[in-house]
Amino acid sequence: GSEVYDYLKRVADKTISVSFKPQYVDSIPKTYKGKVRDLLAKVSPDHSGIVKEFNLGKILDREIDSISGGELQQAAIAAAMLKDADIYFFDEPSSYLDITQRLKIARKIRTLAEEKGKYVMVIEHDLAIMDFLADNAHLIYGSEGAYGIFAHPQPVRSAINTYLSGYLRDENVRFRDHSIEFDVRAPKHLDKVAKLINFESLRKRFESFDFESSAGVVHKGEVIGIVGPNATGKTTFVKMLAGVIQPDEGKIEKNIKVSYKPQYIKSESDSNVELMLRTALKGRFDSTFFQAEVAHPLQLKHLINKQVNELSGGELQRVAVALCLGQDADVYLLDEPSAYLDSNQRMECAKTIRRVMEKQQTSGMIVDHDVYFMDMVSDSIMVFGGEPGVRGESEGPYDMRKGMNVFLRRMDITFRRDEETRRPRINKAGSRLDREQRGWGEYYYQE
Ligand SMILES: Nc1ncnc2c1ncn2[C@@H]1O[C@H](COP(=O)(O)OP(=O)(O)O)[C@@H](O)[C@H]1O
Numbered sequence: 010g011s012e013v014y015d016y017l018k019r020v021a022d023k024t025i026s027v028s029f030k031p032q033y034v035d036s037i038p039k040t041y042k043g044k045v046r047d048l049l050a051k052v053s054p055d056h057s058g059i060v061k062e063f064n065l066g067k068i069l070d071r072e073i074d075s076i077s078g079g080e081l082q083q084a085a086i087a088a089a090m091l092k093d094a095d096i097y098f099f100d101e102p103s104s105y106l107d108i109t110q111r112l113k114i115a116r117k118i119r120t121l122a123e124e125k126g127k128y129v130m131v132i133e134h135d136l137a138i139m140d141f142l143a144d145n146a147h148l149i150y151g152s153e154g155a156y157g158i159f160a161h162p163q164p165v166r167s168a169i170n171t172y173l174s175g176y177l178r179d180e181n182v183r184f185r186d187h188s189i190e191f192d193v194r195a196p197k198h199l200d201k202v203a204k205l206i207n208f209e210s211l212r213k214r215f216e217s218f219d220f221e222s223s224a225g226v227v228h229k230g231e232v233i234g235i236v237g238p239n240a241t242g243k244t245t246f247v248k249m250l251a252g253v254i255q256p257d258e259g260k261i262e263k264n265i266k267v268s269y270k271p272q273y274i275k276s277e278s279d280s281n282v283e284l285m286l287r288t289a290l291k292g293r294f295d296s297t298f299f300q301a302e303v304a305h306p307l308q309l310k311h312l313i314n315k316q317v318n319e320l321s322g323g324e325l326q327r328v329a330v331a332l333c334l335g336q337d338a339d340v341y342l343l344d345e346p347s348a349y350l351d352s353n354q355r356m357e358c359a360k361t362i363r364r365v366m367e368k369q370q371t372s373g374m375i376v377d378h379d380v381y382f383m384d385m386v387s388d389s390i391m392v393f394g395g396e397p398g399v400r401g402e403s404e405g406p407y408d409m410r411k412g413m414n415v416f417l418r419r420m421d422i423t424f425r426r427d428e429e430t431r432r433p434r435i436n437k438a439g440s441r442l443d444r445e446q447r448g449w450g451e452y453y454y455q456e
């Protein structure tokens with residue numbers, strides 16, 4: 010688009026100043042040594058306001074290389090906002106953040122434009138957040154690793170709907186061979202489905218964190234979404250189910266085979282993707298099922314000859330999801346599979362997980378923060394809460410409607426569905442629908 014071109018030209022001419030939040034906050038500690046306080050002081054000596062706004066007081070005197078991904082992300086966004094510039098550029102601000110944190114930074118980024126009249130650009134793959142954050146959006150399409158084309162900007166609602174449709178009417182370009190549908194699924198009648206496991210309440214105590222989960226049932230073919238703030242024990246819970254750590258109280262069923270994708274994936278293998286997958290999955294790798302239902306939708310074709318330790322974040326994630334889904338198991342545990350994936354890959358990944366569970370009549374438990382991903386993947390919802398970093402607990406599994414209501418009531422947001430695509434959209438706080446839905450207790454509108 011010409012708007013982008015003008016902008017890039019003025020940046021190149023140095024007639025405007027730019028503040029930039031980089032995509033990979035994980036690499037900040039590699040180039041920057043010091044405390045969070047020093048990072049902010051380098052941008053501006055007067056940073057007490059932003060510290061308060063972002064609640065950074067607790068981490069101000071921590072070394073940059075010792076804080077969590079979510080804390081690092083918030084510090085990096087705060088530093089970018091602190092800088093006095095004409096244009097602000099945020100590359101994937103939601104990574105590592107939970108929903109509450111995503112909404113909070115989205116509101117703050119908006120104030121740069123609304124109150125200070127700045128020009129703000131954001132690259133974001135969480136479409137619920139993008140929808141909430143932006144006025145206009147550019148769609149970028151093209152071929153992975155080959156080329157990208159910027160389409161003209163559109164109001165964000167139609168940009169996202171166009172994106173989902175796979176077809177740019179204005180330019181008569183089909184950039185995906187199918188549209189992405191949000192089917193408003195009839196609830197599964199899980200009471201009529203065979204149970205796979207009854208799980209007991211599990212308890213785990215760390216030095217400064219105490220976790221207790223609810224007892225529950227997992228049915229065959231059911232996908233349970235796990236939602237909740239950061240540091241409330243989601244990963245701890247999944248690790249106990251996976252047998253990676255032992256609970257202090259409560260037992261895990263022993264005869265259930267579990268396949269597990271950790272939240273933080275490492276790429277230590279020095280073989281290529283194909284060899285790694287073949288070695289791990291054995292004969293299953295060549296099965297029609299794996300190739301058609303896992304490798305194809307996750308677009309492994311492009312990656313198969315690459316070295317595992319040279320994959321980008323998103324490539325590694327797709328390989329890790331494939332490795333998890335390719336195993337022979339009863340329960341598949343995936344901790345934050347949408348991280349590093351673009352919007353399209355997220356939705357393909359969600360549908361892949363569902364299809365594999367349905368076809369194999371196996372069960373999935375999926376931790377994630379992306380509402381579109383959760384909407385597509387889940388039959389039921391477990392809600393985590395407590396006091397982050399101190400105490401965690403879980404509720405459910407509940408059916409989608411109840412689970413999302415419990416969760417969104419706590420997050421203090423309501424969603425409606427888009428009339429055209431049925432995708433969930435965050436209601437503006439205090440709008441007529443927001444007030445009505447709160448009155449009805451329907452935070453996640455199902456119709
Ligand atoms: N091995 C451990 N030793 C001590 N504390 C831990 C350990 N693992 C996790 N924690 C703490 O437990 C809390 C919950 O962590 P986690 O289960 O990763 O949360 P979530 O996945 O919901 O973000 C955090 O405060 C974390 O620092």
Ligand SMILES: [Mg+2]
Nearest residue numbers: 243244245272
């Ligand atoms: Mg986690």
